[in-house]
């Protein structure tokens with residue numbers, strides 16, 4: 001199981017500083033959608049340059065124009081880029097092909113997909129599938145990772161990621177579902193105790 005540190009709503013320098021502080025407790029580094037939207041591919045390039053040995057995930061959440069967006073991410077140094085599961089099949093297929101051209105990987109964000117769509121995606125694509133409670137669902141609807149459920153109909157060999165307001169409390173429950181990646185942002189980056197929080201999470205996933 002890997003911890004992916006999601007870096008959102010901060011500057012590139014703050015993102016690098018944050019990731020350096022907790023580097024030993026995290027496995028993958030996500031250049032959050034907010035960083036990509038605010039700073040563009042410079043954010044991905046800077047994080048890869050600062051952490052050449054970590055898996056860098058560009059959370060670009062592609063919906064269209066897949067080849068262009070995925071090429072940008074991989075040329076900037078991303079190892080994984082994200083596409084929305086509700087995107088057209090042509091888009092997802094293009095993401096898969098572009099990633100294959102670069103020897104990189106795709107994460108499909110299942111936000112707002114139906115169980116049937118998630119099943120089809122898991123059977124069709126060799127990608128990481130991310131079960132996700134969105135920031136707006138967390139903030140406006142009060143949902144949290146206790147609402148995260150990994151659909152039972154997914155292909156048994158699919159690699160699963162889980163994201164959305166994960167805390168050390170909800171992580172303990174989540175690890176029993178054995179996801180390949182747990183994506184943690186605010187619980188590490190928006191607390192005064194980032195290092196302790198990351199350390200605790202690492203201990204939880206180690207069991």
Ligand SMILES: O=C([C@H](O)CO)[C@H](O)[C@H](O)COP(=O)(O)O
Pocket residue numbers: 006007008030032033034059133134135163164165166183184185186187
């Ligand atoms: O993908 C994310 C979200 O849509 C904001 O862009 C975050 O990476 C994900 O939610 C993890 O962050 P937290 O919810 O703060 O743990």
